Amino acid sequence: MLTSEFDYDLPTELIAQEAAPRGESRLLHLGRNGARKHLQIKDLPELLAAGDLLVVNNTKVMPARLHAWREATGGQVELLLVERLSETHWTALLKPGRRVRRGTRLLLADGLGVEIREKSDDGRYRVQFSEPIEPHLENLGHVPLPPYIKRDDQPDDRTRYQTVFARFLGAIAAPTAGLHFSEELLTRLRKTGVGIAELTLHVGIGTFKPVTADLVHEHRMEAESYRVPGETAAAITEARRQGGRIVAVGTTSVRTLETVARDFDGSIVESEGSTDLFITPGFHFQVVDLLLTNFHLPRSTLLMLVAAFAGRDSVLAAYAEAIENRYRFFSYGDAMLVEPPE
Numbered sequence: 134m135l136t137s138e139f140d141y142d143l144p145t146e147l148i149a150q151e152a153a154p155r156g157e158s159r160l161l162h163l164g165r166n167g168a169r170k171h172l173q174i175k176d177l178p179e180l181l182a183a184g185d186l187l188v189v190n191n192t193k194v195m196p197a198r199l200h201a202w203r204e205a206t207g208g209q210v211e212l213l214l215v216e217r218l219s220e221t222h223w224t225a226l227l228k229p230g231r232r233v234r235r236g237t238r239l240l241l242a243d244g245l246g247v248e249i250r251e252k253s254d255d256g257r258y259r260v261q262f263s264e265p266i267e268p269h270l271e272n273l274g275h276v277p278l279p280p281y282i283k284r285d286d287q288p289d290d291r292t293r294y295q296t297v298f299a300r301f302l303g304a305i306a307a308p309t310a311g312l313h314f315s316e317e318l319l320t321r322l323r324k325t326g327v328g329i330a331e332l333t334l335h336v337g338i339g340t341f342k343p344v345t346a347d348l349v350h351e352h353r354m355e356a357e358s359y360r361v362p363g364e365t366a367a368a369i370t371e372a373r374r375q376g377g378r379i380v381a382v383g384t385t386s387v388r389t390l391e392t393v394a395r396d397f398d399g400s401i402v403e404s405e406g407s408t409d410l411f412i413t414p415g416f417h418f419q420v421v422d423l424l425l426t427n428f429h430l431p432r433s434t435l436l437m438l439v440a441a442f443a444g445r446d447s448v449l450a451a452y453a454e455a456i457e458n459r460y461r462f463f464s465y466g467d468a469m470l471v472e473p474p475e
Contacts, residue, residue, distance in 0.1 A: 134348065134349040134350065134413065134414065135347060135348065135349070136344050136347055136348065136349055136352075137347075137432075138445065139344075139349075139431065139433070139437055139440065139445070140431045140432055141431050141449060141452055141456075143431065143456060143462060144456065147456060147459065147460065147461060147466075148281050148461075148463055148466075149282075149461035149464070149465035149466040150283065150284060150465065152312060153467075154315075155297070155313065155314060155315035156174060156175055156315035156317055157173070157174070157175070158174045158313045158461075158467045158468050159173060159174070159460055159461070160172045160173055160177065160467065160468045160469070160470060161451060161455055161460065161468070162180060162469075162470045163447065163448070163469055163470070164472050167447045167450070167474075169450075174313045177318065177322065177425075178321045178322050178325045180470060181322065181325060181327050181378075181423075182325070182326070182327075183326025183327070184327075184328075184372060184375055184377030185327045185328070185372070185380055186327070186328040186330055186368055186369060186377055186378070186380065187327060187329045187425075188330050188332060188365070188369065188379060188380065188381050188382060188386045188390065189298045189311055189314075189331055189383075189386065190308040190311060190332060190333065190334055190336075190382065190383055190385045190386050191298040191300045191332070192301055192304040192335050192336060193295060193299035193300060193301055193302045194276070194277065194299070194302075194304045194305065194306065194307050194336075195214065195270060195274065195302055195303065195304065195305060196270045196271065196274025196277070196291070197274060197305045198211060198213050198214075198274060198275040198276070198277045198286075199211070199241060199266075199273055199275070200275070201239035201241050201247060202239065202240050202241075203237065203238075203239060203240075204240050205237075205238070210227055210228070210239055211227070211228045212225045212227055212247070212260065213225060213226040213227075213228075213277060213305065214266070215257060215305065215338050216337070220265050221261050221262045221264065221266075222250075222261050223259075223260055223266070224259055224260075225257065225259075226256065226257060226258070227249075230252075230256070233249055234249065235251050235252070236249065237249040241269075241273055242273055243272065243273060245262060245263055245264065245266070246262070246263040247260050247261065247262045247263070248261045276290040276291060276294050277306065278290060278294065279306065279463065279464050281430075281463055282464070293312070294307050295307065296308060296311030296314065297311070297314055297315065297316060297319070298314075298331060301333050303335035303358070304336040304337075305336065305338060306336045306338075306340065306341060307336070307464065308334070308336055308382075308385045308386070309383065309427050309463075309464045310383035310384075310425050310426050310468065311383060312464075313425075328377075330364070331362070331365060332360065332361045332386060332390070334357055334358070334385040334388065334408070335358050336385055337355060337356075339354055339355025339356070339357060339409075340384075340385070340434070340435070341433070342355065342434075343433070344434060344437075349413055349437065352434070353411070354409040354410065354411040355409060356409040357385075357388075357409075358405070358406070359392070359406065359407065359408055360404075361389065361390075361401065361402070361403060361404050362403060363403035366401045366402050366404075369420070370400070373420075378422035378423055379420055379422050379423070380422065380423040380424075380425060381420075381423070382425050383426060383427075384429075384435050384439070386421075387412065387424060387438060387442070388410050388438070389408065390420040390421055391410060391416075391419060391420060391421065392406075392408040392410045393420075394419040394420045399419045401420060411434060412442075413438075413440075414437070414441045414445055415441065418441075422473075423470065423472055424439065424443075424469075424470070425468060425469070425470050425471075427462075427463065427466055427467070427468055427469070428452065428461075428462040428466055428467065429463070430463065439469075439471060443474065444474050451469065455469075
């Protein structure tokens with residue numbers, strides 16, 4: 134399968150630069166027969182039924198982007214924290230990074246320093262802070278907005294780039310399908326009889342890593358840590374037993390659920406670990422019945438997952454119609470509710 138089969142043309146003005154108020158995004162409903170309806174996210178309770186179960190990702194985004202200065206020259210360097218290795222050691226992306234050598238010292242506010250240790254083949258640096266950085270992130274860190282949002286982060290992004298479910302700090306990007314929910318919408322869903330269960334997958338840089346290989350199967354996902362608590366496993370098991378549908382909110386929820394089902398013979402059990410599951414067309418879904426998701430980048434692993442769930446041709450046709458109807462795309466954009474083919 135060619136990566137180019139998941140390409141499409143998107144006018145740049147449709148890349149959302151600001152988030153709509155929670156609960157007010159547009160919603161494209163892609164039905165089982167490929168039929169498309171243009172709705173609002175506030176219509177979601179009418180599309181679900183009593184006994185259905187929403188599964189949401191409660192990861193919380195770190196203010197992982199840091200501004201620093203070279204100790205020797207004063208030149209500015211931006212760090213994006215990727216993974217914590219120890220109390221003071223992290224992997225990070227640096228910008229500009231081409232001329233940053235091992236041993237370079239950078240200064241941050243609050244009297245903190247960071248030393249560049251080494252660069253790996255994938256372009257990441259191992260860095261050592263002069264003291265643990267986590268207590269300083271709220272003061273020094275910036276919201277790690279995706280690069281296609283062409284502006285600096287603003288104070289409102291501190292809350293708007295978090296879902297209402299966000300509880301466990303560890304992501305460097307938001308599980309964006311969850312951004313559409315307001316407390317009012319959740320109340321209406323509960324009154325409809327829809328259950329809500331939480332899991333955690335800490336979104337890492339790998340989720341958004343471009344697919345550069347010509348052949349889809351040559352791409353490798355990077356592992357991301359997840360946790361499915363016992364109460365969520367029980368809620369999913371009970372919903373399935375009673376015939377309710379499992380509605381995954383976002384591709385991160387899909388990958389977590391399908392990873393656990395793969396590892397436990399189709400069952401969802403209390404578990405934690407890491408997943409590098411790469412879902413592409415031909416994948417056999419064992420758990421997820423409906424998918425709420427955003428509109429994703431061309432050639433991305435996220436678009437491939439949605440195509441695996443609902444069919445490439447059907448999804449790309451829906452994207453074309455969304456473009457024609459001026460939907461807003463990517464992290465701060467509008468939503469799709471996707472059903473698999475019959």
